[in-house]
Amino acid sequence: MDDPADAPVFAELAAGQLLLDLGPPPAPTFDNFLPGANDTALHALQQLIADQTAGRLPVAPFITLWGPRGSGKTHLLNAAVAHDGQLLSPVASRAAFEAAGHAPLVAADDVDRFNDWQQQVLFNLYNRCREQGRPHVLASLSAPVAQAVLREDLRTRLGWGLVFGLSPLTDEQAQAAVAKRVAERGLSISPDVVPWLLNRFARDMGSLMRAIDALDTYAMQRKRPITVPLLRELVQQQSRLI
Known part of the structure; x- marks a missing residue:
């Protein structure tokens, strides 16, 4: 079972040092808007x-x-x-x-x-x-x-x-959007990663996609696929720096 303590730690990482390394998010455009029901x-x-x-x-x-x-x-x-x-x-x-x-x-x-x-x-x-x-x-x-x-x-x-x-994306729409982004990037990602992120991360797609990008960078540095164990490892490693 996932440790509930992961949630606040990962949220702090996502809002701070982990994502700051990626630079500013891409400028909002109509093309990178994920409409869902909108x-x-x-x-x-x-x-x-x-x-x-x-x-x-x-x-x-x-x-x-x-x-x-x-x-x-x-x-x-x-x-x-x-x-x-x-x-x-x-x-x-x-x-x-x-x-x-x-x-x-x-x-x-x-x-x-x-x-x-x-x-x-x-x-x-x-x-x-x-x-x-x-x-x-x-x-x-x-x-x-x-x-x-x-x-x-x-x-x-x-x-x-x-x-x-306007309505926020549902879990199903968010998972489909992330799956599309993952496919476009050719990433190797475990199917349980997206639900894990949705339960512990900011729900807007800009933040969620930036998290995927950050995790991809971390996974590439270690030459490993993106999996929940890798995310938990990252959380535990970074929590010692907070």
């Missing part, structure tokens, strides 16, 4: 960006995403603004909010954490798009629009366009 939202965002790039008027210039942590909201917003846009968040500077009106696309992340003046700026951006055609506005929330703590006038604007509720 493919409709992904396609809507891809269409908006395609229309914007081609100079066409988007069918849906406003898109709102809501869902729990790990459902992919921030990934999708970052992927969208990477093409040509401005990301706003509760910690963004006032200068960033002031400059957003000049961007062709604005993505507002964690809108339900915006303070009053930030919500006012976003409200104005929606109105500007309605009147002038730019900027197109994306937004994310942790709860449905009707339940989020927001100014009522902004709540109305968030419902102007398409609204999608």
